[in-house]
Amino acid sequence: MLEVSRDRVRLPDGAESMREYVRHPGAVVVLAVLPDDRLLFERQYRYPLRRAFIELPAGKIDAGEDLLSCARRELREETGYEADEWQYLGVMHPCIGYSNERIEIFLARGLTHVGNALDDGEFLEVLTLSVEEALEAAQDGRITDGKSIVALFRGFRALGLAVGPAGGG
Template identity: 75%
Template sequence: MSEAPQPDPLEERELASEPVFDGRLLKVRRDTVHLPDGKQGVREYIRHPGAVAIVAVLPDGRLIFERQYRYPLRRAFLEIPAGKIDPGEDILACAVRELREEAGYRADEWQYLGVMHPCIGYSDERIELFLARGLTHIGNALDEGEFLELLTLSLAEAEAAVHGGRITDGKTIAALFRALPLLRG
């Protein structure tokens, strides 16, 4: 008979929770928690529905990137196709939808790369990472108010862009890192 798992000595248990802000995308909460030393503390954090990000590989081996303006930092960023998971949506279905909407491609082969948590100190957001191959261009269908430029980079160019500071987006860096062994064969 197996032993019951031991509780994590660092766990903080929720005692009370209250909404601070309830927006279209983000919801901010303030929780009172029981700390490991027996005292109480307050934790404020953002609830996020989750997202997907796709390393999309063209038949010639080049990778699809987007240049998109990100308002919070007031500048455009180079990143891979990605988007928010709709309520109840399967993560692969979301990846298929986002690759079509943003980049205009359908993929014949999908491989799950894993999950990353981009802002563990203040958000529960998770980003599910995928590799897409066997791409066919079918035309994009951007969401209203969504503007981006598509471009392609070789794997070497993408790596150089990360190391040179041209790509600083966390999900893009994490997805490329997770995909590297598969992309290098």
């Protein structure tokens, strides 16, 4: 899934240097809104940090896969839901100092539960949070996953939330 590269580059002053970076195929994250306006999240153990995290459904883009197809697949596999309405919210780059990874952000509405289809070796718990609970969890450190925090931020307007400082909108 990951490839480490090392390139010789010319710097603005004409000197040469080496740059090492990780190539990543990209991923999607889905801000999925239930009919009662609660959001779908997952609690999943992440081995590199040796603990469970609360995060939005997400996953790697397969070679040649359409972004929306990937978002649909990941939502279904991980949560058991399909969505009637999809909106593209933008892209984020989670680790620009050492990787070319990008995460494409989608909003999904009109959800219907059809049963999950987790990948082999994938174990997670699906949970729901209100928008207010999710924002509070991001503020107090219960949600620290960058892609989930950015997706919440990017979804503010679509979720009908005010953006900007109080009184400034």
